Amino acid sequence: MLLLKDHDVALRLVNVSKVFRREKRRSWRRLWPGNGPSLASAVNALDGVTLEVRRHEIFGILGPNGSGKSTLVRVVSTLLLPDAGRAEVFGFDVVREEKAVKRLINRVSVEAAFFKKLSAVENLMFGARLYGLSGTEARARIVAVLRRLGLEEEAAYQPVENLSRGMQQKVAIARAFLTRPILLLLDEPTTGLDPRSRREVQAFVRELRNEHDATIVLTTHDMHEAEQLCDRVAVIDRGRIVALGTPEALKARVASEGLPEPTLEDVFLALTGRHLTDSHHDQEVIA
Amino acid sequence: MRANQWAHEVRASYAFVERNINLIKRYWGWEVVWLSYTIANSLAITYIGAGMERISGQAVDTQFLVMYLLIGTLVWHFLSVIFDIVSETIAWERWEGTIEYTLMAPISRFTHLVGSTLFSLVYGFAHTVIILLAVVLFFRLDLSGANLGGAALVLLAGSMSFIGLGIVAAVLPLLFPERGAQMTHVVQALLLLVSGVYYPVEVLPAWLQVLSRLSPATYVLEGMRAAILDGASFAHLWGETAPLLLLGGVLVPLGVFVFRQAERFAKRTGRLSRDG
Numbered sequence: 001m002l003l004l005k006d007h008d009v010a011l012r013l014v015n016v017s018k019v020f021r022r023e024k025r026r027s028w029r030r031l032w033p034g035n036g037p038s039l040a041s042a043v044n045a046l047d048g049v050t051l052e053v054r055r056h057e058i059f060g061i062l063g064p065n066g067s068g069k070s071t072l073v074r075v076v077s078t079l080l081l082p083d084a085g086r087a088e089v090f091g092f093d094v095v096r097e098e099k100a101v102k103r104l105i106n107r108v109s110v111e112a113a114f115f116k117k118l119s120a121v122e123n124l125m126f127g128a129r130l131y132g133l134s135g136t137e138a139r140a141r142i143v144a145v146l147r148r149l150g151l152e153e154e155a156a157y158q159p160v161e162n163l164s165r166g167m168q169q170k171v172a173i174a175r176a177f178l179t180r181p182i183l184l185l186l187d188e189p190t191t192g193l194d195p196r197s198r199r200e201v202q203a204f205v206r207e208l209r210n211e212h213d214a215t216i217v218l219t220t221h222d223m224h225e226a227e228q229l230c231d232r233v234a235v236i237d238r239g240r241i242v243a244l245g246t247p248e249a250l251k252a253r254v255a256s257e258g259l260p261e262p263t264l265e266d267v268f269l270a271l272t273g274r275h276l277t278d279s280h281h282d283q284e285v286i287a
Numbered sequence: 288m289r290a291n292q293w294a295h296e297v298r299a300s301y302a303f304v305e306r307n308i309n310l311i312k313r314y315w316g317w318e319v320v321w322l323s324y325t326i327a328n329s330l331a332i333t334y335i336g337a338g339m340e341r342i343s344g345q346a347v348d349t350q351f352l353v354m355y356l357l358i359g360t361l362v363w364h365f366l367s368v369i370f371d372i373v374s375e376t377i378a379w380e381r382w383e384g385t386i387e388y389t390l391m392a393p394i395s396r397f398t399h400l401v402g403s404t405l406f407s408l409v410y411g412f413a414h415t416v417i418i419l420l421a422v423v424l425f426f427r428l429d430l431s432g433a434n435l436g437g438a439a440l441v442l443l444a445g446s447m448s449f450i451g452l453g454i455v456a457a458v459l460p461l462l463f464p465e466r467g468a469q470m471t472h473v474v475q476a477l478l479l480l481v482s483g484v485y486y487p488v489e490v491l492p493a494w495l496q497v498l499s500r501l502s503p504a505t506y507v508l509e510g511m512r513a514a515i516l517d518g519a520s521f522a523h524l525w526g527e528t529a530p531l532l533l534l535g536g537v538l539v540p541l542g543v544f545v546f547r548q549a550e551r552f553a554k555r556t557g558r559l560s561r562d563g
Contacts, residue, residue: 020557074560079387081555102393113384115306117313122306129302130392132295159313175388 009090010183010215011053011076016085018046018071018239045071047239048085053217055090058209060230061219062264068239069219070109073187076217077107089183103131106176110188112168116161120151120171123160124178131179138178145174149204166197173204177212184208186218190225202229223264233264237272299394303402307372307410325414326421329360332485333422350428351516357422358511359484365415365442366449366504370475372407373400373453378460378468387559396550397543400457404450411446433515437524441510444531448503451538452478458549462558478504503534 020043045068053059061069074080075087078098086093092100114123121142128138146156149170160168169189176184186205190198202225208214220226226233227247235243235250243250247264254262254270262270311318336352380386389399423430456474460467481488481495482504488496499505510527513519553559 071557074387074557077387077391079391079554079559080557081551099393099395102391105391107388107391109387111384113388115310115383115385118306118309122309126302126306127388127392129305130299130389130394132298132393134298 007090008055009052009088010055010057011051011059011217012086012088013049013051013072013076014086016046016049016072016075016082016087017044018068018075018080018082019044044239046075046082049236049239049241050085051234051241051244053215055215056209056213057231058205058216058218058229060226060233061217061236062221062223062226062233062268063219063236064221067236069221069236070187071239072236073107073109073185073217073219076183077105077185078102104181105183105185106179106181107185108169108172108176108187108189110191112160112165112172114160114168114171117159119157120146120160120163120174121156123171124175127175128178133178141178142174145177146171149174150200166193169193169197169201173201177208180212182214184214184216186216188219188221190220190222198225205229223268227264235268235271237268242271243267296394296398299392300398300402300405303376303399304406304409307403307406311410322414322417325364326418329357329364329418329422330425332360333357333426337426353426354428354516355512356485357419357428358515359508360422361415361419362442362445362504362507362511363479363484364418365411366445366478366507367475368411368414369404369407369446369449370453370456370471372410373404373450374456374460374471375468376400376403377457381460381464390550390559396547400454400543400546404453407450407453408443408446412442415442430515432518434518434520434524435515437514437519437521438511440521441507441514441524441527441531444528444535445503445507445510447535448531448538451535451540451542452503454539454542455545457542458546461546461549461553464558478502481505483508503531503538506531506534 022041047068049068049072061072063069071080075082076089076094078094078101081095088094089101089104092104094101114120115126118126124142124146125135125138128141129135133141142156151167151170151174155163155167160171163171169192173186173189189205190201193201205216205218206229209216218226218229230247232244232246233250234241243253245253250264250267251262254267333353333356336354336356337349339347339352340349377386380389392399422428452474456471459470463470481491481499482502483491483499484504488499488505491499506527510519510524510531513527514524
């Protein structure tokens, strides 16, 4: 059992920044006299993000497409190296203590990625073994979690490509849950699901927190979901956290500015001047 | 490393073997087609030996020539399978979109890559034995004087080097999401040219002969031919096995090192995600 360095703070980000650069002109012609240096575009995916997620919390990160939500999740998942700042999971640094962090976390992304020709059980077995589970232990857990998520036995042995999008997303959640992470990163887990599947996934998220002592970080652009599920919400826009608090506190902040009975959509609009459904890929040109 | 950590790493390694076996079961039709193609290809190449007397109009030792070419096809197929499976480890996961999940798992990169290579060894060896049996039966070849154990030993020693080269090649799909997998074929083509798969390396220009000494396939082919055609003893085969072990000892750690550096670069530049 891994000893946690910090019991009370599940996730701490301090001034985390990430910039993606892409060269616009990849041509030998730029070496020709007079053509000048190549132009590169830079996207500030994360810009000095600082926040703390407390243990046992369901913490929402609310923002439109391209706001930096997935980048933030990837940094915490050890899949992206931050350019600046520090990210810690229960006190372990995601860069310097990568392996310790990996043992504590798991992630579900918006796209349920599997070996599509393999069955749910085969995919889950692969995932479970990667986390060191024996075959017997993995099988027992797989049966239990798939049953809990309402997946029929017949479907569990079908190639994943034959399952509906909702079913695939449930299997993705099962894969993350199998390893019993104490920090679960859910990156838009209900996007594209029908209302019934969405409700089932949301109920399972609550159950994870209440019965399994997990801390959950949930990114979404669904205000209703954030309001229903999250204890606290951080509003992210253009890679910056523009507000952080309980849904009630955030709404109260806008209400005090003259808007009666505001929603989280109103909160986002008031803070950024834009709608949550807007997507953007703002780029600044650098030499 | 503690005992439970070892158990964890071994289980994780086995995960790749089990997954690939499951994938073979799902793609069994493709496996049949691939094996049929490989046998037909091997027969086509060995028929060059069978027809050489007619082509040249001169007397040749047809049995020897057929065996010479057969060994070339067997070795090349075995090494290609290892190289392909290892180098495609990343390309395949990229295609399925699972690469981020695999790289997020709390296992060492060495474990990850060893798991993939273990499978490739078993798969490649099984294929090679099937092709050998098919061609031997087809041409009624006499293997009574061959040192088959010695040949297998040389093949296994050589596979270590190809695992190392495969790991280095796996870096290409990691860094170049769109065409990285195809780039690995360049490495294979160069090895095919300089290693004397279907001809003695002595027929190559002097500068290519220098390169042939750096290719592990050269030593595998020389050792296999000595074992099967001349029935060379284990002691005699040490001359080919020793450089292979040396190359393997350098190429496997080098491959893992290069892969780790490439993974770090990919994490810094955001190239792991599906859209690259």
